[in-house]
Amino acid sequence: MNAAVSGVAPGPSDPGPRARRYAFLGPEGTFTEAALLQVPGAADAECVPMNSVPAALAAVREETVDAAVVPLENSVEGGVSATLDDVSFGAELRILREILVPIRFVLVAPDGVRLQDVRTVSTHSHAWAQIRGWAEANLPGVTYVPAPSTAASAVAMLDGRGGVSTEGLGYDAGVCSPVVVQRHPELRVLAEDISDNEQAVTRFVLVARPDAPMPAPTGADKTSLVVPLWEDRPGALLDILEQFATRGVNLTRIESRPTKTHLGDYFFSVDIDGHIQDDRVADALMGVRRICPRTRFLGSYPRADRREVRVAKHHSDAAFIQARSWVDNLKGQ
Amino acid sequence: MNAAVSGVAPGPSDPGPRARRYAFLGPEGTFTEAALLQVPGAADAECVPMNSVPAALAAVREETVDAAVVPLENSVEGGVSATLDDVSFGAELRILREILVPIRFVLVAPDGVRLQDVRTVSTHSHAWAQIRGWAEANLPGVTYVPAPSTAASAVAMLDGRGGVSTEGLGYDAGVCSPVVVQRHPELRVLAEDISDNEQAVTRFVLVARPDAPMPAPTGADKTSLVVPLWEDRPGALLDILEQFATRGVNLTRIESRPTKTHLGDYFFSVDIDGHIQDDRVADALMGVRRICPRTRFLGSYPRADRREVRVAKHHSDAAFIQARSWVDNLKGQ
């Protein structure tokens, strides 16, 4: 168990060395579980599947688990609204880690079913969006049946005693992660690698309570923010972006989401390069917070790709330290 | 039939006066149909329900309909990815009109079912997201079953001969628009106005082919754009926003969407105040197009709320005309 993980949910009530408990968006066999397994120490931890993102995050807040792994964005489908909205509006949480999982899909059915027999397919709507092209080309006239998760569409075929059947399910085949097949080899794979986009990847985050120790800066970090632009003010977004630009802070992701009050009010979910312990990031955060006093900090954590952030000399910590010392000296006169 | 609508889908192949054909995201009874009915002349038109946004837009492109009504964004759920992606990446289309529809939900079931009997509820996942709070408060322990549309969850209970039953459906009640109940009074309404947010509204757009005549400027217009920031360039978004800001053009909506190629590449779906026939808008579009040569114009059309756009004197058409004339005279010397 490495440092970052050993730091999850400690504090006065920490019962000492014990197995961690992690929630994840279940059931078993989802891509979210695959993401969780990348967290150091997860193999020895207790992993609790939850049936929704809000349920997984509620478990963190209620301290029934130490942390949760939930999807944040997908390279094809975009931001995961349930996660973005919950971490933005619910009680405060902290992102401790990001995890990238390549997305692969397989089409599974009971033994004996042939590809040409498949008339109806079930999976999660996001998965369907990612294989629709393949389905239209290879299963002409196929009907789509929504399922609550990718794994669910496959697991529902299992009778728990080694039998596989779609009887009464309303569909002929399911689309799920290859992980499900590894666990349930009795499922027959009708087609592999059926994603329309072979580069598809989903980004997950490990989320804990705000008192979890923040991961130390590594030189290759990200910081996540929620910036509500509640004023209907032209140029407000530009003002925010300039707070970053004047400190040389690069945006790596920006998503607008409705505030749910009325059409035209947005909040922005933003990832920036750098760690809050970097002076340019701390200074930019101060500027953003002044303009948007309800700005929320979601965490600073290492980039999954370990790509180092390049910083111009005049935005370096040294430049900030020298400039601050100059101003402080003058103010003291 | 007013001017804007009479202009839908004319051209050399126009067979002369005839009933228009409109596609919409079906089935009958969806909020999209309610939006379509606000289009002048729609009552006399042929309205064709389609089972997906891509299918509705494909019908426009294939000229089997004159135009289609599809949802663009919801005040609670945010942008509708299927629409944003299709108009951004598919063959070019034009938005001719925006339509706002307040969102109200009812819980329906067969006769005899009481609220306290409901254990499982089915509806579209977006609708579920908007009533989840009500459901958790009023139907403790309820299970959610996804449906392909709100109307579908209700219509599936009908046997077509006046009977209503959930037998074999896997759920006890559906959540749909009140319109469905108006058409099918045999459905029993267990609860009304069950949205968590009473102000919820969805914005729909009427979409036609690019050769459809553009609605004339009214002084209260919007223009929709797709701006792909395909370069991984810090500050690119800021550059784009400055092209608008330096001409006094206000953004009314900005959404980022993945380009589906790799994580971190985005395009922006943007609405701005004003019409392409307004000089400040045309000039800003030129600036954006220079920076992002794949910028796509989706249309200029009247604002549904008729709110006039206020323009500073130095961004007015008169200011542009005088400045251009000054420069042209100098260049001619």
Place this chain on the structure above:
Amino acid sequence: MNAAVSGVAPGPSDPGPRARRYAFLGPEGTFTEAALLQVPGAADAECVPMNSVPAALAAVREETVDAAVVPLENSVEGGVSATLDDVSFGAELRILREILVPIRFVLVAPDGVRLQDVRTVSTHSHAWAQIRGWAEANLPGVTYVPAPSTAASAVAMLDGRGGVSTEGLGYDAGVCSPVVVQRHPELRVLAEDISDNEQAVTRFVLVARPDAPMPAPTGADKTSLVVPLWEDRPGALLDILEQFATRGVNLTRIESRPTKTHLGDYFFSVDIDGHIQDDRVADALMGVRRICPRTRFLGSYPRADRREVRVAKHHSDAAFIQARSWVDNLKGQ
């Protein structure tokens, strides 16, 4: 003697209560002396005329005087290069006060000379620039003869025993401040209020050594800076201005001056609204100093016009304090 002045040039070597010594750009009778007389306590101080701005400032640096009054800019002629360059490149000094003096000119000559007799006129070249229009209209064909100061052109006519003559001077009349005539009533005034611009005003500054106590913030303050843009970098000035703009700091003056090394290298002499003890000013100075490490602080001091600076809520000290406290709390986690 008020607080601001009592603070001039104290320190370990302060010999205790004594008359202050002030240098000013002489000779007696210049507008600079009129400015000095506005400094509280100046009437009781020893006032030393110097024959150039560099000489007056050198006296401050060499501690032969406590402070000096020199002109900084004129509403007609612009910045006074000698002052701007000396405070920018010489050993560091501090501006403690600004003083505005309306500029009025009189044409003086020996007794018996009539206006129509005047063929040659002498004064300082800046004064000549401000009365040239009047001279061309009222003294057709007049020839201009440069003088080292306005007062000098008049004082040279005096023989020290009450006599007035232009014999051997090479000109018929002089142009000077009315103050000179008050002291030397033997001068005959041929014309009054001969400025081409009746609103002309010159801004002087009281300059001391950097260890002089800084005037306390009053809510109506200015801060003067020198910002060398030694890099030939497109957009550098824009970067600097954005450091001010993102903190709501208004520029009240900006002058470019050559760095004297090669054509195209400039430094900027800048006045901004606010005091370095104001958080938004201190923060902007940090930003500017990061980008231009050789930025020089010339002082924060009360506005002569006492006009209060209006600050938007999100640029107020309170906003800075709250934002900083928020960031500091997060960094401490």
Place this chain on the structure above:
Amino acid sequence: MNAAVSGVAPGPSDPGPRARRYAFLGPEGTFTEAALLQVPGAADAECVPMNSVPAALAAVREETVDAAVVPLENSVEGGVSATLDDVSFGAELRILREILVPIRFVLVAPDGVRLQDVRTVSTHSHAWAQIRGWAEANLPGVTYVPAPSTAASAVAMLDGRGGVSTEGLGYDAGVCSPVVVQRHPELRVLAEDISDNEQAVTRFVLVARPDAPMPAPTGADKTSLVVPLWEDRPGALLDILEQFATRGVNLTRIESRPTKTHLGDYFFSVDIDGHIQDDRVADALMGVRRICPRTRFLGSYPRADRREVRVAKHHSDAAFIQARSWVDNLKGQ
């Protein structure tokens, strides 16, 4: 006579081939005359010395000369106010050419005078500012006597019959350009190359009437503008700079000058890279003119240093042409 010069002051009243007439800031022997001699064809032209910049420019406006050469800025002393103000506020003129002249000074006196004998020195105040360091080091205790031009301080010593004397002049030696000595070898040179800054250079401009044909673009051009910021509006300068920045137009010079009405109102004298025939320049000028309707165009002309202007692809003429064509097509629909 090359194309640029043959284009000076043609038109219906052009009497056909004849010698040009040029005014310059005299007398003979000034650096301005040296600048004029760099203008192709000047050797064959009639060159008329004038005793002030306004007089030289008035001669152009009154059509008594074809063009005038006047100083615009000096690498040590900065902008030449008389020129900047006259071209900004007088009747419109056009800059056709810029000329760079290295500045060298010599100290001259009558025969027999030794360096150690010199107690008083006369020259133009700008020249004095550039040799003051040398004078203080080499002529301790020297007194400065202002002269209307550098040449005047030397020429006044000549009796026109080969004699040289300072009798009755009030000074012992003069400081002028080496050109004066070439013409008047009877002057004794006491010291050469006495500038404090050996790199000093003055930039002159050739100014004609606005109907003079504009020099064609060369790929290495400059454009000069006057931008009055008559509104006391925070951020106005930033707005102007952004009009340039959003089109990739680089500023090569910016000077603020008082508008002469009241303290704090400025106009900006600006040089930018590029020619008004370049699309990015024309577009930026439109933007600036909208914001400041009294913006004045002073001309587009080749850079004296022939350094080519590098333009990013998205600010190239091709990018403008494609973007304009795109917008025009859309507007025509």
